[in-house]
Amino acid sequence: MKILKNILYLFAVVLLFGACDETDPITLSAEDASVAFDVYNPELGFKSASVKENSTTPLRIPITYSGLPGGSDITISLMVDNSSESNPAQQGVDFTLSSASITFTGGYGTQYVEVNPVDNNVYEGNKTFVLSIVAPEGMKSNTKNSIVVSLVDDEHPLKEFLGTYTVSYTSGFDGGNYSFDVLTSADPDDETSIVVTGWSSNDYGVVFPNDIKISVDKTNETVTLPLGQDLGASPYGPCYLYGWNLDDDSEIMDGSVVVTFDNSNYSIDFGDNAFAAYIYDGSNAGYWLGAYYNVVWTKK
Template identity: 25%
Template structure:
């Protein structure tokens, strides 16, 4: 009787094991599909460093079973996503109308490859080469974009979820292009910060005098050089100063909410003011010099009152440099 009990328990255990064993999911012929490898990509309008970044290669992907026959795939430019109304182009989705800036084939870019590719092995990738055309004009509507779509294939495969790819052409003709890029900020005196730290100044699409500034709060306590931690600045018409408004804040930063705070002088003995002014020089490269004390105050939480990346100058001369940003 005891032996029979053990046999029953063993059978139950084996039944449970096989019931729980996960079945392998096999890729079947009717699951084959065609699409692009990715749904978006970008390229430069012109690569001033001649590194080939104004030419882009995207991949068409055929997913099929092993030993499938050769597959020919066709694609074309998709102009159906926008329409012209008056002098402008708009994308209309679910009744919402958005102003867009479509790139035109032969004017803004060329499709270098034939609009047909063959995957001889039956599955895998095939390249499509695109090249931007430099127009030497700044576009106030910002970067242009276009879309390619798969139009068919020789084996009647389904389209994948990435049957359309959006390509963005990054405009190189921004009027502030000479000052955009990476800087090293050298701070005269600081607490809760670094004597030197990286800063990046980036363009705002469609804006000719406003920029995004990343990394201003420093690396020791500040956020990384990435969204959403940026500060807005406005460059003067004569391009000799940049004005950064105090009060700009990040509500979700790890140290707590932080707010840019600025004083009227270099050592914080004066009043708080609304504007931090940087003086731009292009005599030997690009430098931006600040002569007012500033910091990023934490406004609530356990770290309330702490300032991140203080910048000041304690010498006896008012409005001496507190930080100098030098373009790399």
């Protein structure tokens, strides 16, 4: 009797595993088909793409139809919306689209819509619009069916100062020569100001998280660097930008450093001005994290 029970149990197990054969096909239906932009920024959490206003090459945005081979042809529409944008781009004025609709044949595939920017030779700031896919009725919705497109204005009055600078300096602690790169970008709130990303203290291996700003007077060929700007957290405590003048050893804690720039290559020599990252809170408060002498910004 015991032997018979074991045989029946073994037979049931075989039937169970036979019903779960890994070779069983996965069934897909037409309702599983979807269409979406193939541009996604996981850090920002939404789709984004950009093109310079003066670009002679259009921005090509891929759109993928995920369906069944041999399936039905579909036509999607493309909708432009700028109603929620702070500086909206106008279709037909700031850009044109290669097509208002796209047809996919064969049940799947990737095609492109092209955004052609219009260069108007007037500074108006970066403009944006939202481009959305309007899929056929009944098609599965997709979270990637909209994309934010930015038209980057090339006529910024400080465009010569935008890009990457190498900041070279002599350390006030060990006398060594160091350098780090910063990225300069347009200040969206002030066209006479530049946002500086990546301020560092290489002799301590610290890259500060906060951006700082400098202002540029092109008429008088001067650059103003306000001190007291919050550089943000560091392993030693939060810091702000501190400075002093080497000529008279005077401290400049809350004022500004004003120097001239070279209008031939837009380099900036800070001369007799020295800087430091001043720790303003925590157990190390009152100490400097990095001291910068012979500071020169060289445009790459």
